[in-house]
Structure formats: C-alpha cells, structure tokens
Amino acid sequence: MNVIVVGAGVAGLTAALHARERGHRVALVVKGALGGGSTPLAQGGVAGWYGPDDSAATHAADTIQAGAGLSDPAAVDVLVSEGTARIAEMLERGVDFDRSPDGALLRGHEAAHAFPRIVHAGGDATGAAISRALVAAVQASDIVVHEHTFLCDLLLGEDSARVRGIRVLTADGEQELLADAVIIATGGAGQLFTRTTNPLDVTGDGIAAALRAGAAVTDLEFVQFHPTILASPGEPFLVSEAVRGEGATLIDDEGRRFAFDAHPDGELAPRDVVARAIARQAAEQHADVRLDATVLSTPDMLAKTLARRFPTIDRVTRERGFDWAREPIPVTPAAHYLMGGIVTDLDGRTSVPGLFAVGEAARTGVHGANRLASNSLLEGAVFGARAAAALDTPAALPQPATVDAPGVHALVDAPPFTRAALQQLMWDHVGLLRTVEGMTHARAMITRWRKTMPLPTTVATHEDANLLLVADATASAALARTSSVGAHHLAPAPALIGL
Template sequence: MAERLNHDGVIVVGAGLAGLAAAMSAAPARVLLITDAPLNSGCSSAWAQGGVAAALSADDTPELHAADTIAAGAGLVVPEVAHLLAEEGPEAVRWLAGLGAPFDRTPAGAFAQSLEAAHSRARVARVKGDQAGKAIMQAVTVAALASPHIEMRTGWKLAGLLQDATGRVRGVVVRQGAELIEITARAVILATGGIGGLYAVTTTPAELKGEGLAFAALAGATIADPEFVQFHPTAIDIGRDPAPLATEALRGEGAKLIGADGQPFMARYHKDAELAPRDVVARAIHAERMAGRGAFLDAREAVGGHFPDEFPAVFAACMGGGVDPRVQPIPVAPACHYHMGGIATDAHARTTLPGLLAAGECASTGVHGANRLASNSLLEAAVFGRRAGHTARETTAATGPLVRAAVAPELPAPALAVLRQAMSRDAGVVRDAAGLTRLADQIDALQAKHGCAAPLVAARLVAEAALARRESRGGHFRADYPATAHPERTFVTAAERACQAA
C-alpha cells in the first residue's frame, strides 16, 4: 500500500517555465513542486532557442500580435485567448526580465527584437541569439529556489491522479524509486510538457512522453486537439537523439534553404519562402528529402563568421556533428517539436475536472490552434503558468473519502523504441489512413502486452484524432485528404476507451 501524505497547499508537477511560473504565482499558498528530472533538465523550456514573442516595440501592438497568432493557427485559434496572450505578453516579458533573464538590449536599453516566420513585426525578445530558454530558465529557477513558499522534490515521477467519488482531483500518486507515495492537496497543476519523446525524431527532451496528458485523460478530463503536432522544419540532421535545433531566427537573419544542388527551393512552396509558416516549411523540406534532392540551411552569407557569438548553441551542435556552419550548409530535417493539443483548459488554466489545472505545453488553451506561431510557447508558459498559480491559490480544499488510485505501469524501453518509430512513421509530417490505422494497431499490440502505460495512452489520443480528422490543416496533413474542410476543434473525453486494448 502506498504511503499517504497531506500537503496543505498546491501541488505543481513539472519544473519548466510554466511550472515554475505557476509555483511562484501561487504565493502565499504553500507549493510542493514535483519533477522527475533534475532542475533545468528534461523540460523544453530550457532548450528553447528563438525567444519570447511580445509586442514591446513602438511599431507593434498586442492587436497585431494576436492577429498573427490567429492567422498562423489555421482557423482553430480561440480569438479571445489569443488577444489575452498578446495583451499580457509585454508584462510577462518584463516580469521575466525583472527576475534576471538577460534579454538582449538595444543601445538605448530597449528589448532587442528579431523577426521570425509568420510574424508581421520583429517582436521576438532573445538572449545571445539562441540562448533564450536556457537563460530564462536559469533566472526563474534561482528565483523559485529562493521563494520560501515553494518546496521542491526532484526524482519524483507522476504515476497517477488521486480523485474522490465526484471526480474531483484531490492529489497525485508519485513514484520515488520503487516506492509509491499518495499526496493530497487543495489543487494540482500539471505542467508536464509535451509529447516529443513519443517520436523517434524530436527536438525535445526524451523524458517528455505525454504522461501528464495521459493521466488527465484517464481521470476523465477533456482533451483538445491532440492530432495537431508541430514539426520544426530545421532540426540539424547529424544523427543525434534528440536532434539539435537550428533556430528559426537564422531564417529571420536571411539564411536560405537549399537543395544538394545549392539552389533555394522555398519560393516554389510559398510566397514568403523561408519565412512561411512552420507547417509549410516542414512539408517542403520533407518533400525535398523524399524526392532525393536533400535539404540544407545555408547561413554562410547571413551569419558566417559571426556564428560562435551570435548563435553559440547552433554552432556548437553543428561542430559536434562535423559541420562548420560558417563555411558549410547545415543538413536539416523536420522533427517533432511542439504539441498544440493537450488538456483542455479555460483562460484561468482550469480543466474540466475540479481541482485540476494545467499550463504550458501539456495544456490546450486554444491559443495555438492548428499551428503555433513561432516563439509563442515560452510566452504562453509564462502567461498561463502565472494564471494557473493565481487560480490554484484561491481554490478551496475538498474533504471526503478518496477513490483508490489506479497507477499506470511503466513502458519498457524496447517497447517505447517501437512506439517512437511507429509515431514518426505514421503520425509525422505527412499522414494517411493506412499509416494511422497501422499505428493504432501497433498501440493495441503494445498495450495488450505491457498494459495501460501513459505513453501508449498519449499516443492513442494523437493517432485516433488524426485518423478522425479527414482534412489537412496546420500541423496535421493528410495525404489522402489534402483539402482544408472542417474548421472545428477536436474535443475528446477518452477515459472510457483509453485503455481499450489492456
């Protein structure tokens, strides 16, 4: 029997930007922050290169930022949420700067901002070219560690959610080594990140396997838009897992996508060429590679000898893979980068289950629609992480008996490897019914053998929703249904069938 503890406050699961922002903003409520990985490890926030998008300059406005967000989302963005994000964006960036995030500045002291794809203005606040996520997370982590209301526990892995007979979430079950611990609390905030670790080719930490998403689904929470997965066009193709990222800011600086013959190809696919929306660029690179023409990012003229200073992370990754980007084009390939779908939440981070909140990539606020606008992810984590903390601190503790928690089994490494290959093959940049059906069958087989493991539940959500959406939109492209036809979001409550093969 699991040990049971009572926490008189809020539990936050996840120590990325959304989780830390939530934990800090829940003050004065006591916060127990739980993370499986060491701090600043195992979260996408620390790996983010581009920066934080916000209307900070004199020639920009939140209205323009919201309009760009809505346009990139391919018809599925919730306009009110996009406007909320854009309006609260500048203050969120200033909050991060106030915590010590060393954003690049102009000689006059203003935020230096870069242009990225599908933005109508240069509005991405950066740190040393490609160091934004790392630098922001270092500053926020230091601030969180210094906050007396926050208690952190690393090496604790989420294994399930505690509920009462009404369905209200009353706490969590965690694994600490071989031991299970049940912890009750007034509210639980999931900030567990995305699903990149379900794919064989990903730019995100391998630890991110959609487990928070899965446990919320198993508890009965509504899941929104799970089929919409964003593939970053320019992962550096040097055989590393996860794949290092060539930030979109390189294209904003003028880098070109070329084939093995040295000729640019993006103008054949979109009027904005290299600055087209990410889904368009990803499919173009996929098509060029499938046709045998190869795909390379040529930054020799745009950046050249300035690489070590202006884009140190990209430079180090390339050099580690035997490519000198100062004098050689960088081989690139699309890779799983971001999950637009997630646990459905309102503007205050509340899910459909009382007592459960979600923020960051594991949540679906409706702000990204079918295709996230570049550099809106760190912004969303900060804005909605803070909102989650504010909501949780006002939540009243519930009483009464708990329902016995169902704890999901772990998925063995060989089975996870099979799943990752199947997801990249059949739920990747280009999809069709045959591949998605094959993927669903593979998930059934793995679940029959290994039980209702959280990565299988998350993968099933993606596969089933992708099979059901018989159109192409944003990050979801069906080769057998290439037209755009059904402008409705997906909402599923999957608890009753998530483990159908178990």
C-alpha cells in the same frame, strides 16, 4: 491552500512562484533535477516586445493566421495583451535579455511574424536564461521541491469528482502527496516520435494522467514538426527559427531555394508548411536539404557574426564537423511541439475540479492547428500566472463535445512492444504526412500493444504506458479529423516513410 505543481519548465515555475506569492503553500514536483526539461533547450525567444509600428493586435493576427484560423481569439487576446507584462516580470527576476549598445531590448524577427518582436537571451539560449532565473527564484523561496519524483497518477476523491493530490514514484517507492489543487505543467509528448527536439523524459505523463482521471483532452492531432534539425549523428539538435529570421535560406542539392514552391513567404512561411516542403524535397532528391547561413554577412565577418548571434548553434555545428560559416549545413524536420493537450479555460481550469493545466500539456486554444514561433515560452508564462490567480476559484469546465474516431474492429499481429517500435510507427503513420490507411494501421498496432502491456512498476514502464495511451489518443484524433489543416496533413499518396 495546498497546491502541487507538477513540472518545472517556464509554465510550472511561473505558476509555482505566483501561487506562493499569493499565499498558497506550494510543492513543486520535478521528474528529474530542477533546471532540466524542455525550457532550458529553447533557443528561440519570447514574442511580445512590440516596436513602434507593431502592436498586440498585429501579434494576435499573426498567431491566428499561423494557427490556420483555429486559434481561440479570446485566448490569443489574453496571450498578446498580457505578454509584455510577463516579459517585464522576467526582466525583474533577472533574465538578461539581449540589448543594443544604447540599452534597448533587441527585437528579432522569426517566421510568420509581421514585425521583429522576439526578445532573446544569450543569442540562442533564451530558455536556459529564463530557467536559471526562475529556478533561482524558487530556490530563494520556501516552495518545497521534490526532485526525481515521477507522477504516476492523479488522486481523486471517493466520488471521483475532485482531485485531492497525486501518486508519485521515487527511489523510496510509491507515495501519495495530498493537495487542494494540482497544476499539471509536464510538457508535451515528443518521445512519441523517432525524431524529436524534446528531451528523453518528455513522455506525455501529465496528459496521460489527466486522461485516466477523465479530463477532457483535444487537438492532439496537431503535432508541430520543427523544420530545421541538424541532420547528423547524435542527439537531435535544433537550429533555431531565428537563423531563417535573420535571412538564412533553404536550398536543394542544386542550390535552389525550394521553399517558395510551397508558400509565397518561402523560408518564413508557417512551420508546418516549411517542414512539409523540406520533407518532400528530401524525399525527391534522396538526400537532406541544406540551410545556408553564409548569406548573413560578408565573408570576412561571417564567422564572427554567427558566433556572436548564435553561439550555441555555432559551437554544436562545429563540434559535429560542420563549418556553417563556409558551407550550408544539412537539416531535417523533427517532432517539436504539441498544440493540443488537456482542455483548459483562460485560467487553466480543466474539466476535473481542482485540476489545472498550463504550458505545452494544456490546450488553451492559443495555437490552433500550428504554433507561431516564440509563442510557447510566452504562453507558459502568461497562463502559468493566470492559473495561480484562479486557484481560489477552482470550478471545473463542462466536458466539451468530442468526435470519436472509427473503432478498431480487428486486432493485427504485432511484434513485441518496444518504445523504438512505437516511435517509428508514429513517425511513419501519424507524422508529417498522414494517410487514413496508415493511421488506421497505427491505431490497430497500438491497441494490440496496450492489451498486452503488463501493469507498470518502474519509471520506464510507466513512461511506456503513458506513451501508448497518448499515442492512441493522438492517432484517434487524427483519424477523426478528415481534412487537412495546419499541422494535420492528409497525404494524397502513401505517406513518406522513414524521412
């Protein structure tokens, strides 16, 4: 079977390797260079390496609780029961996870986990270590890699009933790549928002292509905002959940730990709770809140401790003028992870025959309304492998029932479209705190922009069209969900603008 995998993060690389190992002919399509994307930026680790008091059942309970009860128990069971095998596979492929002096894998603790069960590599460079190992495995295989190749659309058969390949844009123009099955692993849509931890090329391309092909998409309203991004000029830089897992605290401008006002677990509450608490506190005091890591060790050892445990964070904070061994650093939330996406079954099948989806582009049901920390790399590996195993039985899912948002009855006057204008609109009205009025306004603006957009001809204009399509679907999904749950939070007062 000829298989195309679009995307080369942990999910796409795992799917490609497993598909090849099963005897399929595999082509890997990469928007940029092999080794780029979101996975190498992941500081957090991989959950699922259980200690003597921990278990898969406890991990499942933590996942469902963090997901505000909306996680699919069957999907969660697959994640936690197969996760340890996928971590062991990473070890076999050469991922050098951190170990104690006696050689045992170290297990870290992060927010909303009952036990330390997260393995890291290079302290805070887990994603980079995983990406290097999987890329090396791909390069050592006969998988055909198409770098700097942009996914324009899925190709459907004459009856539009089955995927037969993809249409791509390269430096040589548009071309068609044919296949018996296509696996979408293009990640989320973080560039919908002004502030995001996602790379610039994460523009919802796979989700948009699936929407245009008629695939079912759901839960797009559930966008996770990471609580702690370094509040400084330059590219957004994430300060890992693991820092709070080690004991760092969030403080207001008077030095008070305010997170306990929002949840009994304080800094270790689910991400959506902590992010909203930070946003509210920052708005109240008209200044960024601060993350205090000075409590993690004795003063004489603190600098060495931080440099050893969090080398990437230590380097970047110092490059930006902060000495976090001496004083707390300013932090702010930013869009981080999309819990929704292309609807799949437990083997990555979508509602379009021959089309599979894995990783952040997929909605497996694992994350519910809010993702548990360090479950994303795990999900990519687990479901990437399962999709490859299901390629020989590519039957489609039935289309699920959908709830439509109110239609846009009147078009508003809108300024000319720019990506920055869309990002600010989404940040203000479909971000951390939402109102019906704000979301309705956002949909009307997006509708106007979509009606006036010319046909895309370049990568940038294709990205803009994809962002607008996914923004429309996200705002519609948010309007259709009329009560707060998890990452979807309806504010009782006007949403906080410009946080």
